[in-house]
Amino acid sequence: MMQIEFILNGRKVSAAIEADDSLYSVLRALGMYSVKCGCETTNCGLCTVHMDGKAVLSCSVPAARCEGHEITTLEGMQEEAARLGACLAGEGAEQCGFCAPGLMMNVFQLARENPHATDAQIDAFLAGNLCRCSGYVSQRRAIRRYLSMMEVQG
Amino acid sequence: MAKYRNYVMAKTIEEAYALNQKKSSVIVAGNMWLRMCGLKKQTAIDLSLLGLDKIEETEDAFVIGSMTTLRALETDSALDQAFGGVFARALAPIVGTQFRATATVGGSVYSRFGFSDVSALLLALDAEVILFKRGAVKLTRYQQEPWDRDIITHIRIAKGQRAAVESVRVSGTDIPVLVCAAARSEAGIRLVLGARPARAIVAADGVDGAQMETFEHIAGRTAFGDNLRASAAYRRRIAPVLMERAYTACREE
Amino acid sequence: MMDERKRRTIGGVGDPVPKKDAPALLSGKPVYVEDIAPRDCLCVKLMHSPHAHAMIEDIDVSRAVKAPGVHCVLTYKDVPSCRFTQAGQTYPEFSPYDRLILDRHLRCVGDPVAIVAAETERQALAAIRLIRVSYSVLPAILDAEQALDHSVLIHPEENWKALVPECGADNRRNLIAAGEDKEGDVEAELEACDIVIDRTYSTQANQQCMMETFRTYSKIDAYGRLEIVSSTQVPFHVRRIVATALDIPKSRVRVVKPRIGGGFGAKQTAVCEVYPAIVTLKTGRAAMIVYTREESMTLSSPRHAMRMHVRLGAMKDGTIRAIDMHTLSNSGAYGEHGPTTVGLSGHKSIPLYTHNMKAFRFAWHTVYTNTMSAGAYRGYGATQGLFAVESAVNELAHELDMDPSVLREKNIVRQGERMPAYYGETADSCAVDRCIARAKEMIGWEQKYPARMMENGHIRGVGMALAMQGSGISGVDTGAVMIRLGDDGMYNMSIGATDMGTGCDTILAQMAAQSLECPVDNITVHGVDTDTSPYDCGSYASSTTYVTGMAVVKTCEELRKKIMRVGAQLLGCTEDDVLFEGDCVQKADGSERIALAKIAEMHMLAGYEDISACVSSGSPVSPPPFMCGCAEVDVDPMTGEVQVVDYAAVVDCGTVINPNLASRQTEGGILQGIGMALYERPSMDHLGRTVSNSFLQYKIPARIDAPSIRVEFEPSYEPSGPFGAKSIGEIVINTPSPAIADAVYHACGVRIRDLPITSEKVLMGERE
Structure with missing residues (x-):
């Protein structure tokens, strides 16, 4: 067992971890239930969170490496979630919703890196976020709307 | 899932090297594939505090820290300019942006995965692997060696080359069925075949003025294997096509 | 007014x-099973069989029981001896009662050998490694073609039971169902036809791949009853299944379904519910099982792989007079949904061509093999059957040198017609003719059929398929x-x-x-x-x-x-x-x-x-929704790579209740169908081990694989439905495989009759 401290959604937290724990399991244990797990092979994107402002797969980040870093989950981005969520819900694009938190965290990253993304760029950027319900086309529309909305708001 | 007893954030490369001399130790780079391999080790050695995540440009080369992420390679503007965007094109199909945000170039090179898009491109560019103890070793050589206990600190790529990558995949984010990387330097064009599915190899070097028959001949003497994604026969069939496309692309660049 | x-x-x-x-789903609220489970749940893990067919000779759990944190280790010696089925179906249950919670007789790789419950996941997994088992390995049947009347019996047990003997099940023959449905003299009609298309098609055991894997927790509630919270499509059936398996009164079981992370039929089978349930009964503790993705890909409830032999008889003018079809369905190690899925392969494909049909015959066999048990997956047999029948119709069009859309227009069922191959029901609402017309316009059929050469050397072809389904049973x-x-x-x-x-x-x-x-x-x-x-x-x-x-x-x-x-x-x-x-x-x-x-x-x-x-x-009837799907594919003739670039679909689901949600169902179903057609490769090694056991090895479509998918509705009005509505959920997965296969044929002359359509098959296939 080892003890780590990091910033979770703006607040300092500490956690007792095993040497081989992932950030994912620590976040679930801390009650960050928006973070989901959909595979064991880094393919699904459900566990996406931000580490120091970058979207990462929390399943693959060693918890021990998080000492002193800033971790953000959807719980810590509720205002942005409401805005993007409204776009997705307007299309019915969330369907079962299980992949939504991970997708949304990566969309926030996209909005920072490439706010004027084309459809092809949206798809390429979010390719690591799988969804089995929607067929993606409605999510693409919703994300485009969100990006243009953010642009208007500046 | 990989299992470790201790997790050490190495403070110096010397410390990391010393710890890594035990068979019960393992270096953690991106922790993408390592996590999945079911390895059991006493000590995991983390290199992320060593500042090995920088891309430095010298007069004649790029020196890339081994902990540089694939995403950083893909988005680095100096690399992009020097190599005509080939890194972005070669790395973009790898799983997803989040994966590439933590997967490292050193991890890819050390692991010598047969399916590695990264290794194929670096081999074509005749990259050098800079090891903490041994110093610089050509990737062509390193790629064929067994796993050792030295630590990759940097990858060095000479400037003044043009490269192209062609691949066939089952789906857009899958590992390749076959990948061909080509690079043009003063010595002519080098062709690398990866995902054969065995380790990537230099299939031909110093090629110039090649025709389809040349590529077919090269494919004919290259070893291919079967796996879940395709048969050896299919790989042999498409290899000349990918070689021709990559060759043409980097010649025209 | x-x-x-x-x-x-x-x-x-x-x-x-x-x-x-x-709002809850899109703000990440804890609303799914694992989020709401009590924090003190025991972690339940399964030890899986490494063999496709074996008997447990000896099992020693003495060290596992004493391992830290372990509360319970169960083997076949600890479970009730009454057999049950995990299929979530209504009385009369067609699926045979052929399972025990744990059995000495292991029938597929992955079959549970032991159940371990411990305080933490690490402890449960560590305890499993301490269990010593000696197996006597039996010869395994991995090929469905070999199963019937094989000398190896997969279910020789005395207490095996088929609740509906009329479905033709016989465990002494490895047979789960057999039967025949017909009208008219199909042999005579085929004899009289100018042309008979005689082909065999096959489909694979595709995985539903819902993002939330199988999971359940259970606890004893304030009244001493067993409370089960599960990610399921069938809570009332789960109540019966768990009570039957545990041999306790149904009144002692309560089942709750919270938000579910997708099902697509997978969760119409109680894949994992019995395991935490028996742990809770034995220990009194809350217990939870969460399947890994690997477990969800190797020990779950995929589509029944089917081999379909079709004989389609027609006249030179294109009138389809007779269809004869035989389906062999592989149910795997257990019979879940085996007797029922197979029926849809004929009953929900042949009736599309009722208009000029003089006779049909549809016969079927469903067999046991030593592979993963199959189950329900969106489309439920119709998907498989429609790949065969729609492909055969497309092949007929080619043989007759006729536009396949015109051939269809000539033969499709019309509103008001009785459909002999659909249990004699009448098509009271049917706009399939309008679906075809509109889908052709959307894809630009007149300009694009059959194929066009592109500047980059690629070839683009178009293909079409129709589909139907039911609306309830x-x-x-x-x-x-x-x-x-x-x-x-x-x-x-x-x-x-x-x-x-x-x-x-x-x-x-x-x-x-x-x-x-x-x-x-x-x-x-x-x-x-x-x-x-x-x-x-x-x-x-x-x-x-x-x-x-x-x-x-x-x-x-x-x-x-x-x-x-x-x-x-x-x-x-x-x-x-x-x-x-x-x-x-x-x-x-x-x-x-x-x-x-x-x-x-x-x-x-x-x-x-x-x-x-x-x-x-x-309802005494099950009015079919209808649909037409058109695919445009881009084929690289040098590598055989196929990309769907456009998909146009028009659905008649009666009145559309919510256009957004109906469109999402359709788009999602089409992309799953495209995955089935092109990317998803269920694979097994020669020992019966599933090697397509992860999202790394089993590729579902990612965003960059998704083409433009355009969906419209051509509503009819179903008099027996609410506000004129019919169903939408399943039909939408049925058109991509046959439509894409024909588009590929138009592009490069290679006919793929066994899914998936891989670049290797396209490049190396015989050009017709």
Whole structure:
């Protein structure tokens, strides 16, 4: 067992971890239930969170490496979630919703890196976020709307 | 899932090297594939505090820290300019942006995965692997060696080359069925075949003025294997096509 | 009058209202099984068989039991000896009772050998490594073609039981079902035909791949009953299945379904529920099992792989006179959904070509093999059958040198026609002709058929396929809905239908809003809890909109009467003198009115009747939705790579209740169909081990693989459905495989009859 401290959604937290724990399991244990797990092979994107402002797969980040870093989950981005969520819900694009938190965290990253993304760029950027319900086309529309909305708001 | 007893954030490369001399130790780079391999080790050695995540440009080369992420390679503007965007094109199909945000170039090179898009491109560019103890070793050589206990600190790529990558995949984010990387330097064009599915190899070097028959001949003497994604026969069939496309692309660049 | 009604109804039938649970799902609220489980749940893990076919000779758990944190280790010696099925189906259960919770006889790789429950996942996994098992390995049957009457018996046990012997099951023959349905003299008709297409097609055991894997937790509640919270499509069936497996009264079991992370049929089988349940019974502790993705890919309930032999007879002018079809279905190690899925392969494909049909014959066998047990997957056999029949029709078009869309227009079933191959039911609502016409326009069929050479050397081809499905299981499926009038004049609706992300909570509320002339926000929806929800067979067989939707309509009718009765009582007149106006009840002459909120308030006082209604509904028929899908593919002739660049689909699902959600169902189903056609490769090694055991090795389409998918509706009006609606959930997966296969054929002349369509098959295949 080892003890780590990091910033979770703006607040300092500490956690007792095993040497081989992932950030994912620590976040679930801390009650960050928006973070989901959909595979064991880094393919699904459900566990996406931000580490120091970058979207990462929390399943693959060693918890021990998080000492002193800033971790953000959807719980810590509720205002942005409401805005993007409204776009997705307007299309019915969330369907079962299980992949939504991970997708949304990566969309926030996209909005920072490439706010004027084309459809092809949206798809390429979010390719690591799988969804089995929607067929993606409605999510693409919703994300485009969100990006243009953010642009208007500046 | 990989299992470790201790997790050490190495403070110096010397410390990391010393710890890594035990068979019960393992270096953690991106922790993408390592996590999945079911390895059991006493000590995991983390290199992320060593500042090995920088891309430095010298007069004649790029020196890339081994902990540089694939995403950083893909988005680095100096690399992009020097190599005509080939890194972005070669790395973009790898799983997803989040994966590439933590997967490292050193991890890819050390692991010598047969399916590695990264290794194929670096081999074509005749990259050098800079090891903490041994110093610089050509990737062509390193790629064929067994796993050792030295630590990759940097990858060095000479400037003044043009490269192209062609691949066939089952789906857009899958590992390749076959990948061909080509690079043009003063010595002519080098062709690398990866995902054969065995380790990537230099299939031909110093090629110039090649025709389809040349590529077919090269494919004919290259070893291919079967796996879940395709048969050896299919790989042999498409290899000349990918070689021709990559060759043409980097010649025209 | 209608306008007034429309004004009061907000978010009723036809409105694209957002899903009621959208805000919770899109802010990451803890609403799924694993999020709401008690923190002190024991972690349940399974030890899996490494062999495809073996007997446990000896099993030693003595070290595992003593391992740290371990509360219970169960083997075949510890479980009840009554067999059961995990298939979530209504009485009479067609799937044979052929399982034990743990069995000495292991029938596929992955079959559970032991159940371990410990305080933590690490401890449970560590304990499994301490269990010592010696197996006597038996010869395994991995090929369905070899299974029937093989000397190796997969279910030799004496207490194997088929509850419906009429389905032809015989465990002494490795047979789960066999039968035949026919009308007319098919041999004579084929003989008289100018041309007979005689081909064999095969489809694979595709995985549903819902993002939330199988998971369940259980605990003993305050009344000493077993409470099961599960990610399931069939809570009421789970209650029966668990009670049967544990040999306890059904009254001791309560099943709750929270939000579900997708199902697509996978969760119509109780894949994992019995494992935590038996742990809770044995230990008294709350217990949870969460399948890994690997478990979900190797020990789950994929599509039945089928081999279909089709003989399609036609005249030179293109009239299709006879279809003869035989399906061999591989149910794997257990019989879940084996007898029923196979039926759809013929019953939901052949009837499309009723118009000129003189005779048909459809025969089938479903067999056991030593592979993963199959189950229900969206389309449920129709998907497989339609790949065969639609491909055969496309091949016929080519043989006749006829445009396949024209060939279809000539032969498709028309509204009002009796469909002999569809249990003799009549197509009371059918717009398949309009679906074809519109889909052709959308894809640009006239310009693009059959193929075009592109500047980069690629070739683009188009292909078409039709599909049908059912709407619930006729005479079997039933759903009840309970609606109560609450304070403020809002309504509490309880349903037993299971929203698994599809949005049925929302569309049923829309129907209630339409019927009760109120805003959809005035309808709260609750489901599902088997203790409090009205009975519903569950969400499968495309039943919810049609079957449960009708129950909503009937319940609302009754509720309106009750509201009017109390309203009349309060207005001091008879119920014949009042009108229901949504937000009030008023006298017919308009002189006096009483607000619904007031009625709600008053009925909570002594002297008034309770205002609630609960009505169930089932249907003697299962009206098919119809659909036409057109694919445009881009083929690289040098590598054989195939990319779908455009997909146009037109669906006749009767009245569209929520255009947004119906479109999402369609787009999602089409992309799953594209995955099945091109990317997904269920694979097994020579020892029967599933090697496509992860999202790394089993590629479902990613965003960059998704083409433009364009969906439109050509609604008919189904007289027996709620507001004229039929089903949508399943039909949408059926067209991509045959449409893409024909588009590929048009592009490069290679005919793929065994899915998936890989670049290797396209490049190396024989050009016709």
